Amino acid sequence: MMRIGLGGIWQETNTFSPQPTTWEDFRRYQLFEGPELVSALAGTGTELGGAIAAAREHRVQPVGLLFGAALPAGTVDRVAFETMLRALVERARAAPDLDGLVLSLHGAMVVDGHPDPEAEIVAALRGVLGELPIGVSLDYHANVSPALARGADVLCGDRSYPHVDMAERGAEALELVVRMVRAGSRPDRHLVKLPLLTVPHAQEDAAAPMRQLLAAAGALRADPDVWAASALPGFAYAETDRLGFTVYVAARARAAERARELAALVWARRAEFAAPLVGPDQAAAAATEAPHPVVLVDVADNVGGGSPGDGAVLLHALARARATGAVAVLWDPAAVARAHAADGTPMSLRVGGHSDPLMGPPYPASGPVRRYGSVSYLRTGTYMRGQRVEMGRVAVVEDRIGELVLTEHRVVPFDDDHLAAVGVRPRAARAIVAKGAIAWKAAFGGYAARAVYARTPGYCPAAVDQLTYRSRPEPLYPLERDPRWEAGVTAALVRP
């Protein structure tokens, strides 16, 4: 029976967050080794969950090596990365008779002292496993380096945002590895890095221009010669020289020509990645008008993008607009502790705005309080279904603007299970404050009446000129605008 090793180290790193990502963050979110990896991830909507399902379908034995994942936050601690990489490599070395490898890597991880960690993971595994086929699944936000594209035999990038196809991409990576093992051949690969910076809320898969660009990648894949074709818009908040839009094609032949053709299309539509934002007061005013619920998108305080999730600006705006019936989740361990230390209800609490002066000032909440001991929930939605998430202790303040859910741990709004777990019904709310750019659609998109994208403070601002990059490629559109340079890029894509 064919044996395929499974592993990976996965994080979307926001280098603008001062909060480093530590070993403890991986341990708390997802860290599995050996056979436990397979038993823990089988049946989940994760990339390796998809790979395990495909392995069973193709009568291949999945061999768990090591998988570590952490929620998006600041730069990954060097020791945490080196410890996991060493264990992953040791497990691969010790696994007898592997035929191939499937890795779940995010592609936008930034590690202190390791400038290209994903390429380094692949190279280290090659070092012990030699030339066996390696397939890698990547996030939609991967900032892919040429070294990663050279090191891996095939890259399978997510095609959806919200990312609801993670399991499918993991399955695809496994199927392509099986194909390489059986056929004994590898595809020709080509990567084009475009000097193009785009922000999450302009990258929705169902909206222009990504809808058309993903369709163009799909048209390439319709040719049986093409193994993989990806248009990956990248993650603007991971400062590296890999920053930018990636186009990748793996094919039996003409990979470079096909990749350049797709890249030229991306570049031609670059201006369409400018997406509108409104001020907090305008957003709050919209929340008072029917139909409901209105999703107030707190774009910059995107928890799934590494922002803390305690920004209070929209709460103040909702109070000024005399809005009622809102639902908001804030990461506020101190307020949770105060709520749990007190008896009785109602009480007054200053909530949010504690992690960084940028996120404040705190909002003065008051009203009846519901207290919950350690809360965990199972994801039942389309994103990473079957995953258990720990929220820690929770307090819900029934404030005049609505229900404020205060959590001990940061919670990503990728499903509405976290609200159901504490008796909050977002479907019945007038407004939902969602701390994410697009990923909230997997949770609330099915019943939201409309969405308003607000200009708020946080580590993921949608106006990239609010960021001060310490390192990035230059020039990079739209931070640099020069018709002659831009025309030169077009010409190079058409006539290399």
Ligand SMILES: [Zn+2]
């Ligand atoms: Zn992503």
